[in-house]
Amino acid sequence: MGSEDVWIIGSNMTKFGKHPEKDVVDLASEASVSALRDAEMTMSDVGVLGVGNLMNAGAGIGQQLQKQIGQTGIPVFNVSNACATGATALRVAIMAVKAGETDVGMAVGVEKLAGAGLLGQRGPKPKSETWEPSGRFGAIGSTEGRIGTNIMPGVFAQVGMEYGHKYGGASFELFAKISEKNHAHSTLNPLAAYQKRFTLDEIMNDVMIAYPNTRPMCSGNCDGAAAMIVVNDSKLQSLPISVRKRAVKISASVLTSDPWVEGCQVLPDVNTLTRNAATQAYEQAGIGPEDLDLVELHAVLQLLNLSTTTI
Amino acid sequence: MTDLENLESIQQVPFVDYLVLGEHPYLCANECNQCKARFFDRRNACASCFSDEFTKVRIVTTGEVTSFTIVEMGPVPYVSAIVDCEGTPVRCTLIGVDPTPEEVQLGMKVELTTYSMGVDSEGTEAIAFGFTPSKKSMKRSK
Numbered sequence: 001m002g003s004e005d006v007w008i009i010g011s012n013m014t015k016f017g018k019h020p021e022k023d024v025v026d027l028a029s030e031a032s033v034s035a036l037r038d039a040e041m042t043m044s045d046v047g048v049l050g051v052g053n054l055m056n057a058g059a060g061i062g063q064q065l066q067k068q069i070g071q072t073g074i075p076v077f078n079v080s081n082a083c084a085t086g087a088t089a090l091r092v093a094i095m096a097v098k099a100g101e102t103d104v105g106m107a108v109g110v111e112k113l114a115g116a117g118l119l120g121q122r123g124p125k126p127k128s129e130t131w132e133p134s135g136r137f138g139a140i141g142s143t144e145g146r147i148g149t150n151i152m153p154g155v156f157a158q159v160g161m162e163y164g165h166k167y168g169g170a171s172f173e174l175f176a177k178i179s180e181k182n183h184a185h186s187t188l189n190p191l192a193a194y195q196k197r198f199t200l201d202e203i204m205n206d207v208m209i210a211y212p213n214t215r216p217m218c219s220g221n222c223d224g225a226a227a228m229i230v231v232n233d234s235k236l237q238s239l240p241i242s243v244r245k246r247a248v249k250i251s252a253s254v255l256t257s258d259p260w261v262e263g264c265q266v267l268p269d270v271n272t273l274t275r276n277a278a279t280q281a282y283e284q285a286g287i288g289p290e291d292l293d294l295v296e297l298h299a300v301l302q303l304l305n306l307s308t309t310t311i
Numbered sequence: 312m313t314d315l316e317n318l319e320s321i322q323q324v325p326f327v328d329y330l331v332l333g334e335h336p337y338l339c340a341n342e343c344n345q346c347k348a349r350f351f352d353r354r355n356a357c358a359s360c361f362s363d364e365f366t367k368v369r370i371v372t373t374g375e376v377t378s379f380t381i382v383e384m385g386p387v388p389y390v391s392a393i394v395d396c397e398g399t400p401v402r403c404t405l406i407g408v409d410p411t412p413e414e415v416q417l418g419m420k421v422e423l424t425t426y427s428m429g430v431d432s433e434g435t436e437a438i439a440f441g442f443t444p445s446k447k448s449m450k451r452s453k
Contacts (some may be wrong), residue, residue, distance in 0.1 A: 129432040131324050136352035138328030141428070146326060146439055148391030148402040149382050157380035158393060165377050165417040172412070210391075211381035211412055260359040263400035265350060267378065267393050 003098045007236050007247040010039025010229035016193040018114045019223040024056060027225035028065045028110040035106070035227035040243050043070030046229070047102025050077045050092030052085035052109040055116070065108065074102075083298070084255070085109060086226060093230050094253050103235035110225035117221070153218045154210035158267055161212070172212040176203045179217040193222040252284035326428065326439035327351075336425045336440065337372055338401060341365040349399050371397045372423035373445060379417070381410045390415050394442050407443035420445040 012034035014027055022030075028051065036042060043066075051062035062076035075096075081088040086109020093105030131140040137147075144150055148158075164170030180200050186192040198206075198216050206214040231239070236247055256277040261269050282288055325332050329351045331339050340349040345362035349370075356363040374396035381390050390405040392415075405421065408414050421442040428437040 131431050131435055131437050133324070133328060138353070140324060140326055140437055143327070145382070145385065145389045146404060148393075148404055149380065149389075151382065151384065153384075154380045154382045154391055158378040158391065161380065161417065162378035162393065208381075208383045210383065213380075260348070262348070262398075263393070265352070265358070266400040266402045 003100070004233040006094050006097050006230050006232055006250045006253075008228055008250060009231055009236070009239065009243050009247050010035045010037075010041065011227065012038055013191055013226035014224050015191045016222045016224035019112070020114070022223070024053060024061055024110050024112050024225075025064050025068055027112070027223060028053075028061065028108050028227070029068050031110070031225040031227040032065065032069055032106065032108050035229050039229040040240065041104070041229060043072055045104050046072070046074060046106045048075050048077070048093060048096040048105045050079060050089035050096075050105065050107045052079050052081070052087075052089035052107075053111060054080045054082065054085045055111060055113065061110065062108075085111075088255065090228055090230075091253055091255050093228070094250060097230055097232050100232075103232050105230045106227065107230070108225065108227045112223045113221035114223050115221065149210065151210065153213045155268065157210045157213045159270055162267060172204065173200070175212050176200055176214070176217065179203050179214075183216065191224075193220055193224070251287070252281035254280045254284065256280070321430075322433075322435045324435055324437050326437055328353075330425070330438070330440050331369075332425070332438055335372075336423065336438070338370040338396075338423065338440070339367050340370055340399065342368040351401075370399050370401065373397075374401065374421060374442070376405070376415070376417055376419045376421060376442075379405065379415050381412065381415065383410075392421075392442065394421055401442075403440070403442045405443065406441035422446070 012031050014030050019027060036046075049062055049066065051065060053059075053061040057078070057080035060076075060078055062078045066072075066076065077089070077092045079085060079088045079092060086107075089109050090107035093107040096102055097105045133140050137143070139147075149155065160170065160175060177200060180198060180203055183194070183196065183198045183203075186195050187197050189195065203214060203216045206216050208214050209218055230250070236244060254277045256273045258264060258269055258273045259276070261272060263269070323332055329339050331337050338351070340351055341354050342349050342365060343357040343360060343362055344364040344366055346357060346360035348357055348359040349368065350358070350365075354363075354365055357365075374394040377393050377395045377400070379390055379392040381388055388410040390408065390410050392403055392405045394401045394403055405415060406424065406426070422445045423440060424443045425438050425440050428439050430436045
């Protein structure tokens with residue numbers, strides 16, 4: 001017999017955008033307290049806390065959060081996993097509940113990125129009088145611009161272009177159309193950082209960041225937080241009907257990493273790990289793609305939308 | 312000192328340790344003895360088959376652009392590309408080509424080239440590499 005199902009009984013997210021007056025702990029607290037209220041619980045009910053934050057990965061944001069909203073002595077896991085950081089915090093809470101270590105888990109993802117600039121770019125190395133090789137490539141200077149690019153819009157532009165080269169038909173215009181569709185969706189979400197509709201022309205003629213990625217085709221750096229409360233079956237049964245009737249079952253939760261394929265250390269292969277995750281999720285849930293009416297897909301840049309929806 | 316002697320006294324270092332300098336510069340990969348997977352960085356073990364024995368192999372100096380982007384955020388735009396060198400993908404900057412989508416094409420034939428990055432306080436010259444449109448393919452297209 002398998003372990004019990006896990007249910008989401010509370011969730012909340014802050015508005016994404018610029019929050020200069022709030023720090024990471026303020027944003028995490030806001031989402032956490034509201035998610036607890038949504039679940040009709042307090043910190044005294046929570047048995048495990050998973051907190052995702054990338055930019056302050058060594059700062060123990062989970063413990064800092066507890067010190068503001070409730071120190072109950074429960075285990076705290078601080079996680080960092082690039083774009084999947086918040087989702088990994090949720091994965092940690094789910095695993096702890098599934099493993100039977102606790103009945104109630106809380107997951108929080110929080111980031112302050114407004115003004116962070118282009119991610120992935122390494123700063124200039126300290127000036128040395130002589131050429132000094134360093135790092136795994138024995139480079140004597142920053143590789144940015146010398147050996148291609150490390151900046152995220154550039155790396156993922158290449159992922160999209162490689163897809164176009166391999167399968168054909170993926171033009172600048174097609175990539176821009178994906179952005180047009182996504183910006184149209186944002187107008188329906190009051191918590192989205194940007195809620196402005198863009199025409200295809202506006203997108204294609206905006207500032208070029210890394211061809212074919214123009215500015216509106218890239219994820220804007222912003223601030224925000226989200227939190228979720230998860231419980232197992234037994235706990236759910238003990239909760240008031242007001243909570244039970246809104247509970248959402250997690251039919252599958254899967255985390256993968258990129259298995260080795262030729263060239264994956266030269267340009268990341270984002271397709272195999274996504275396909276593997278989807279396959280495992282369908283298996284866990286016992287359904288197939290034909291059973292789904294809606295797919296919400298996160299991708300940091302528009303080009304990934306195409307390469308990951310068609311795999 | 313004659314010009315020739317002066318030339319010979321200049322010490323050169325490659326920009327990265329997988330660039331091998333000489334009369335005919337080339338890139339050099341660590342190839343796994345067991346599964347033949349190739350890597351450009353210093354290795355602890357093979358990411359594909361976990362073996363820890365490698366042999367240095369020479370990468371052919373010509374290839375085909377399988378992906379590129381033109382980074383326009385810096386003071387000077389540059390072309391980052393992935394070049395397939397007979398089955399070994401290489402990351403590089405394309406040089407000697409206008410950084411525009413009209414000039415850079417997927418599938419274009421390119422070849423390895425090197426250039427000087429200047430000399431340090433001890434007179435050592437650093438040499439970097441890039442790929443540039445192949446002379447043969449340019450002649451053919453004309």
